Amino acid sequence: MAFDSFTAFLAMGGYAPYVWPAYGATLLLLFAVVLHLRLERRRLWRELRRRVRRERRQARDGEVPS
Amino acid sequence: MWAFIHKLGSPKGFYAFSVRLSPWFWVAATTLIGGGLVWGLAFAPADYQQGDSFRIIYVHVPAAFLAQSIFVVMALAGLVFMVWRIKLADMAATAMAPLGAGMTFVALLSGAVWGVPTWGTWWQWDARLTSMLLLFFLYIGVIALRSAFDGRDSGSRAASVLTMVGVINIPIIKYSVEWWYTLHQPATFSVTSRPAMPTEMWLPLLIMVLGFYSFFIAVTLTRTRNEILRRESAKRWVRDLVGEGN
Numbered sequence: 001m002a003f004d005s006f007t008a009f010l011a012m013g014g015y016a017p018y019v020w021p022a023y024g025a026t027l028l029l030l031f032a033v034v035l036h037l038r039l040e041r042r043r044l045w046r047e048l049r050r051r052v053r054r055e056r057r058q059a060r061d062g063e064v065p066s
Numbered sequence: 067m068w069a070f071i072h073k074l075g076s077p078k079g080f081y082a083f084s085v086r087l088s089p090w091f092w093v094a095a096t097t098l099i100g101g102g103l104v105w106g107l108a109f110a111p112a113d114y115q116q117g118d119s120f121r122i123i124y125v126h127v128p129a130a131f132l133a134q135s136i137f138v139v140m141a142l143a144g145l146v147f148m149v150w151r152i153k154l155a156d157m158a159a160t161a162m163a164p165l166g167a168g169m170t171f172v173a174l175l176s177g178a179v180w181g182v183p184t185w186g187t188w189w190q191w192d193a194r195l196t197s198m199l200l201l202f203f204l205y206i207g208v209i210a211l212r213s214a215f216d217g218r219d220s221g222s223r224a225a226s227v228l229t230m231v232g233v234i235n236i237p238i239i240k241y242s243v244e245w246w247y248t249l250h251q252p253a254t255f256s257v258t259s260r261p262a263m264p265t266e267m268w269l270p271l272l273i274m275v276l277g278f279y280s281f282f283i284a285v286t287l288t289r290t291r292n293e294i295l296r297r298e299s300a301k302r303w304v305r306d307l308v309g310e311g312n
Contacts, residue, residue: 002111002118009108013118018183022176023107026125029168030099030281036164037289044295048308051299056309 075152077294078303084287091284098277105270113267122180124271127254128278130173133201134236136166136282140208141233144226154290156222157297159229160212161289165282167205174198185249193242194250197235204232218297 003009012019073079106124113120140162146155177195178188189195208225215221243252254271255261261268298304 002109012121013112015117015119015121015183018119018179019107019121022122022125022179023103025175026129026172029172033165033168033285037285037292040289040292044292045308048295048299048304052305052308055305 075154077154077157077298078301080154081291081294081307084291088284088287088291091280091287095277095281095284098273098280100277102270102274102277106274110267110270111264116184119180119183122176123254124274126173126176126180127271128274129169129176130198131275132278132282133166133170133173133198134239135279136162136169137201137204137229138233138236140166141229144229147222148226148230153297154294156226157293158286158290159225160222161293162282162286163205163209163212165285167202167209169278170198170202170205174202181249190249192248192250193246194239194248197239197242200235201232201239204228204235208232 010016074083102124106121110121110124112118140159143155143159146152147159174195177198181188181190208228211228212221212225215224240253242248243250254263254268255275263271295304
């Protein structure tokens, strides 16, 4: 360990106002990218599923003689 | 061999390839970045001159590496798309652009907060910083240009051309610290010589760099899949894939 205590770790040798925002912004970006990726995938799949279901229904209904 | 490459170049083949490969890169990214963060923040020794502010290097350098690498990969993808008309290359370039822009932003921001205690200023219009800011605007330009056209192909071609022209900026960023007098220090790593840092300082940095590259590969593999689904939604195999779960 480079620090004697957890308080010392948080203080970053007096550089806390510089170190933590740099790390915070980086981690925020990584999490935002992953979150966006998951939301995008979920939205796409939902939309595609709906479209396939609708088409199947149309195909089935079309076969029924009227 | 050619059959393999041909299969990979098709959206369907790449989709299956990505499903199998991407989990490994997600695991690698999480492990390396997690380990590198703890090591860099808590265990690496403080710098004798910069104290603990030097720990910013563990996020600043990997972000700056990715910012530049992603643009080069996008330019290569643009070339492949323009010359061989391989749509998959354009889909991958689309998928990775926002991450590149984000990494450039983080490199600029972490550099700015590092500059305050180290240089006494958060910004200086010197060669390295200005060319990096230009890179950020290039990313924004490429992303905006792609969606500025009605036809997808026109947008893709315009974005590819801008990427291939804009890639000239990358060697300028790289050599800016040697060609001009700048505040920014020269490169930390080089292929030919040992790093000018003790091992317990550069090893966590190397781990972070590898972690960021794994993250980039994982995001690109996964997001290209989204892009494939979006563009190939009318194709039979996508229909079958979507229909499977129902």
